[in-house]
Every structure is written in C-alpha cells, then in structure tokens.
Amino acid sequence: MDWAIHDIARLRTLRHYGQIGLLEPSSIGSNGYRRYDERALTRLQRILLLRELGLGLPAIAELLDGQRDDARALLAHLHWLQQEKLRLDRLINSVETTILKMEGGEQLMAEEMFDGFDHTVHRAEVEERWGAEAYARGDSWWRSMTAEERDEWMTRQKQLAADWAAAAASGIPSDGDAAQALAARHFAWLAGIPGTPRSAAGGPTKEYFVGLGEMYATDDRFAANYGGADAARFVRDAMAHYAGLHL
Amino acid sequence: MDWAIHDIARLRTLRHYGQIGLLEPSSIGSNGYRRYDERALTRLQRILLLRELGLGLPAIAELLDGQRDDARALLAHLHWLQQEKLRLDRLINSVETTILKMEGGEQLMAEEMFDGFDHTVHRAEVEERWGAEAYARGDSWWRSMTAEERDEWMTRQKQLAADWAAAAASGIPSDGDAAQALAARHFAWLAGIPGTPRSAAGGPTKEYFVGLGEMYATDDRFAANYGGADAARFVRDAMAHYAGLHL
DNA sequence: CTTGACCTTGACGCAGCGTCAACCTTTACC
DNA sequence: GGTAAAGGTTGACGCTGCGTCAAGGTCAAG
Numbered sequence: 382m383d384w385a386i387h388d389i390a391r392l393r394t395l396r397h398y399g400q401i402g403l404l405e406p407s408s409i410g411s412n413g414y415r416r417y418d419e420r421a422l423t424r425l426q427r428i429l430l431l432r433e434l435g436l437g438l439p440a441i442a443e444l445l446d447g448q449r450d451d452a453r454a455l456l457a458h459l460h461w462l463q464q465e466k467l468r469l470d471r472l473i474n475s476v477e478t479t480i481l482k483m484e485g486g487e488q489l490m491a492e493e494m495f496d497g498f499d500h501t502v503h504r505a506e507v508e509e510r511w512g513a514e515a516y517a518r519g520d521s522w523w524r525s526m527t528a529e530e531r532d533e534w535m536t537r538q539k540q541l542a543a544d545w546a547a548a549a550a551s552g553i554p555s556d557g558d559a560a561q562a563l564a565a566r567h568f569a570w571l572a573g574i575p576g577t578p579r580s581a582a583g584g585p586t587k588e589y590f591v592g593l594g595e596m597y598a599t600d601d602r603f604a605a606n607y608g609g610a611d612a613a614r615f616v617r618d619a620m621a622h623y624a625g626l627h628l
Numbered sequence: 629m630d631w632a633i634h635d636i637a638r639l640r641t642l643r644h645y646g647q648i649g650l651l652e653p654s655s656i657g658s659n660g661y662r663r664y665d666e667r668a669l670t671r672l673q674r675i676l677l678l679r680e681l682g683l684g685l686p687a688i689a690e691l692l693d694g695q696r697d698d699a700r701a702l703l704a705h706l707h708w709l710q711q712e713k714l715r716l717d718r719l720i721n722s723v724e725t726t727i728l729k730m731e732g733g734e735q736l737m738a739e740e741m742f743d744g745f746d747h748t749v750h751r752a753e754v755e756e757r758w759g760a761e762a763y764a765r766g767d768s769w770w771r772s773m774t775a776e777e778r779d780e781w782m783t784r785q786k787q788l789a790a791d792w793a794a795a796a797a798s799g800i801p802s803d804g805d806a807a808q809a810l811a812a813r814h815f816a817w818l819a820g821i822p823g824t825p826r827s828a829a830g831g832p833t834k835e836y837f838v839g840l841g842e843m844y845a846t847d848d849r850f851a852a853n854y855g856g857a858d859a860a861r862f863v864r865d866a867m868a869h870y871a872g873l874h875l
Numbered sequence: 876c877t878t879g880a881c882c883t884t885g886a887c888g889c890a891g892c893g894t895c896a897a898c899c900t901t902t903a904c905c
Numbered sequence: 906g907g908t909a910a911a912g913g914t915t916g917a918c919g920c921t922g923c924g925t926c927a928a929g930g931t932c933a934a935g
Contacts, residue, residue, distance in 0.1 A: 413913075435723070459720065472682045640924065
C-alpha cells in the first residue's frame with residue numbers, strides 16, 4: 382500500500398484532534414479502539430481542507446462549530462496570507478542586497494558602519510548594552526532603503542556635518558542662535574531615524590540626545606565626521622544646551 | 629526610557645542564546661550577573677542581523693563560527709524564502725477560489741463532490757478510514773486546477789463514462805478485448821489523479837483499482853455515472869478481470 | 876533600613892504533530 | 906491452539922524561539 386509512514390502520522394493526527402477537542406471519535410470500542418462514523422469523517426474532511434488552506438486548528442474549530450461566519454473568517458485568513466507574502470518580499474529583498482554587498486567584498490556588517498554617514502549613532506546604545514537590537518534594527522532600516530533614498534540621507538547628513546564643522550570653525554558660541562538652530566536640525570534629523578529611542582513627543586529622548594553628543598566628542602571616528610575633536614566638543618555643547626532648553 | 633517590555637524580552641533572548649551556546653556572556657560576575665564585552669556585542673549584532681534576514685539560530689551559529697561559507701548559506705536561505713513565497717502564492721490562490729465558490733452559494737465542500745466528475749473516487753478510501761486525507765488532497769488538487777484543465781478532465785471522464793455505458797449496453801463480455809481496453813483507459817486515467825494510492829510501477833494499486841470497481845457497483849451515485857446499476861457491475865467485472873491479468 | 880528597580884535561575888506554554896517506548900488486541904498462518 | 910506480525914492504545918519528549926510568570930538574590934537611592 383505504500384502508506385506506512387503516512388499512516389502512522391495520520392493516526393497521531395487523529396489522536397491530537399481528539400485531545401484538543403477538534404474531532405472526537407464517534408465511539409470508542411471496549412478494546413479502546415477509536416471509531417469514526419460518517420459524520421466524523423465528513424468533519425475530518427473539512428478540517429483537512431481548511432488546514433490545507435493554512436488555517437490554524439483553533440480557527441478551524443471556531444469555523445466548523447459555526448461560531449464565526451465562514452466567509453469572514455476566510456477573508457481574514459486571506460488578508461494575513463497576503464501580509465505574510467509582503468513580509469517575505471521584504472526579507473527576500475534584504476537577503477539579496479546583503480548577498481550583493483558581500484560579493485562586493487564587504488564582510489558581514491564588519492566595518493561598514495563608519496562610512497561617513499553615522500547611522501551608527503545607535504552604537505551609543507550598543508555600548509549601553511540594551512541597544513544592540515536597536516542598532517540592528519537601524520541597520521536593517523538602512524539596508525532596506527533604495528539607492529536614491531540613501532543618497533538623499535547621505536547628502537542631508539553630510540550637509541549637516543559640514544555646517545557643524547563650519548560653525549565650530551567660525552568661533553561662534555555653542556549656545557548662540559546659529560548653533561542652536563543647527564542643534565534643532567540635528568534633532569529633527571535624528572527623529573527621522575527608525576530605532577531611535579523617542580519620547581512621547583516623537584523626538585529622541587533627552588538622555589539619548591545628550592549621550593549622543595557626548596559620544597561624538599569622545600569617539601574619534603565620529604569626531605572626524607564633524608570636523609575634528611574641537612568641533613565635536615562644540616557640537617556636544619550645543620546639543621547639551623539645546624537639550625537643557627527644549628527637552 | 630520607554631523600553632520596558634522590550635527590555636525584558638531581550639534579556640530572555642540573551643539567556644536563551646547562552647543556553648543554546650550561540651552567545652555566551654564574556655564573563656559572569658560574582659553576583660551572577662552576565663556581562664558582555666565588545667566582542668560579544670559585535671557577535672550579538674551579527675546574530676540579530678542574520679535573524680532579521682530570517683535565518684534560524686542553528687544556521688546562524690554555523691555561519692558565525694565559520695563552518696559554512698557565508699555567501700553559500702545566504703543563497704540557500706534565499707532559495708528557501710523564494711520557495712516559501714511560491715507556497716504562499718498557491719495558498720492565496722486556493723483561499724481565493726474557495727471564497728469565490730462560497731459566495732457562489734456552495735457550502736464548504738458539502739455536496740460538490742457528486743457533480744458527475746468522480747474525483748470523489750477517493751471516497752472509497754474515506755470509507756476505508758485511512759483515506760480521508762487522501763481525499764482532501766485530491767480535492768485540493770482539483771481546486772487548484774484552472775478552468776480549462778478542469779474542462780479537459782471533465783471531458784475525459786465523461787467520454788470514459790459514456791464509453792463504459794455504451795459497452796455495457798452492447799452486451800459484449802466484460803473480459804473481452806474491448807472492455808479490457810476500456811479498463812486500461814480507466815487505469816491510465818486514475819494514474820493521473822494525485823493522491824491515488826499507487827504501486828511501485830506508478831499506477832494505482834491492485835486493491836485500490838478493484839475496490840474502486842466494487843464501489844462503482846455498490847454506490848448508486850457512482851453507478852448512475854456509469855450508466856446504471858447493471859452497467860456499473862459490468863464496469864466492476866471488467867476492472868477486476870483487468871486487475872487479475874495485469875496487476 | 877526599607878523600598879523598588881534590576882538581576883538571577885527554573886519551568887511552563889505556544890502549534891501541530893513526529894517519533895520513540897511500553898504495552899494490549901486482533902489477525903494470519905502453521 | 907500457539908505464535909508471530911500487524912495494528913491499536915496511552916503517555917511523554919522534541920522541535921522554534923523565545924514570552925511570561927514565579928520565587929528569590931543584589932544594588933542604588935531615600
């Protein structure tokens with residue numbers, strides 16, 4: 382008959398359905414054997430059909446016991462299937478670009494973070510331990526952008542960094558209007574980065590904002606990005622001042 | 629900080645990774661607290677990245693421990709993602725047509741099986757108890773066909789049934805060449821139906837083939853399909869003879 | 876010194892069975 | 906009638922990746 386393995390599995394399935402109350406045997410013989418009559422088999426038929434459509438057993442139970450409108454339940458299920466498909470699409474995209482990047486010679490997320498664009502801001506969090514996940518989220522966000530979107534972000538960040546560098550070099554005070562305006566721009570820019578810890582108002586939290594400035598001044602790699610150590614300290618002071626006033 | 633729930637979850641995650649040996653704390657304080665240094669955090673970063681790409685933890689472990697070529701592993705993963713997407717496509721299709729059918733007034737698989745086309749052959753199995761699953765498989769197969777494919781099947785089946793009826797009515801012997809040729813056609817036709825229990829040769833098993841003929845003669849609904857009770861008995865005899873000779 | 880926040884180690888639960896293990900019935904054959 | 910094979914029964918663990926209590930130690934703050 383060629384059904385050996387399959388047969389055993391089906392048996393276990395029937396037992397399982399019995400255990401969870403989805404399909405009871407119509408009777409149980411004195412020898413303990415389960416028996417299924419016509420009605421039970423019809424029900425089993427429907428269960429198997431719905432299962433092949435991907436529904437979960439609880440959903441099937443509700444549906445078969447008439448507690449939910451069949452059509453509505455199936456529509457909901459359809460919707461969820463479509464969502465899943467979208468999710469897979471995004472995954473496939475991510476994996477593909479990752480592979481492409483690797484073929485381009487880049488190691489798996491090794492050093493690519495310090496590429497001038499500081500989407501590595503999240504590194505501050507990593508150092509705080511709880512943010513490794515946020516970091517990865519941030520990276521995956523970056524990874525999922527199109528080339529143009531990335532270009533746009535890069536330009537925006539570079540412009541900001543250049544403006545910071547210029548302001549620091551010009552000798553203006555870090556708590557003056559010009560520097561504070563830059564701080565405000567920086568704040569808004571951060572607000573646009575997913576994964577940023579944010580307050581109820583939607584912007585970055587005060588701790589995060591201040592800590593970030595601190596890091597710019599401390600970490601040479603970031604400092605270089607903002608025009609050197611002196612400039613980075615200027616950025617830090619301006620950000621701290623801004624945070625004190627507005628956050 | 630607004631990270632409460634998330635934080636707790638992440639903690640559990642780290643414990644889990646420690647348990648399965650994916651990521652050990654770099655050190656454990658005398659108070660039992662886990663600590664993760666730079667290296668460990670980098671590893672965590674990579675783990676989280678790969679996880680977001682949908683890889684399983686064992687796969688991630690192999691990959692990070694350098695036991696597998698990164699690119700090859702990701703390609704394999706990509707392939708599996710694409711398969712999954714295809715599977716979802718088929719599911720979505722099935723659910724959609726099921727909904728359409730229901731809107732057309734049909735109850736969930738209620739009586740549609742006796743519509744002249746006997747893809748309900750699998751009912752024989754249902755009666756034998758072990759075949760309910762095969763039956764559902766058969767139905768889903770039918771459900772997944774395009775309209776033209778169905779038409780083709782229907783025509784083929786109707787032609788076969790008509791030829792059987794004619795042969796039975798003409799009074800030729802069930803073990804004669806003409807009837808045996810019909811049995812051979814029937815055999816080939818069955819071989820094309822997924823879910824059919826089949827022997828190593830690829831065709832239906834002897835038991836199945838004979839049992840089916842038995843059912844045609846026994847069940848009025850099938851008998852009608854082959855030209856009535858007398859004709860159905862003729863079919864059964866021809867099939868049994870064929871089975872005895874060739875199976 | 877107490878309170879509360881944060882850490883620790885179990886252990887159960889989730890979906891849907893697959894897969895032993897240990898044991899009883901029925902069937903088939905000599 | 907005896908015996909072995911086939912097929913049934915009830916546990917119970919395993920898988921994925923943690924979420925979610927529970928019970929209890931540690932640490933910083935008031």
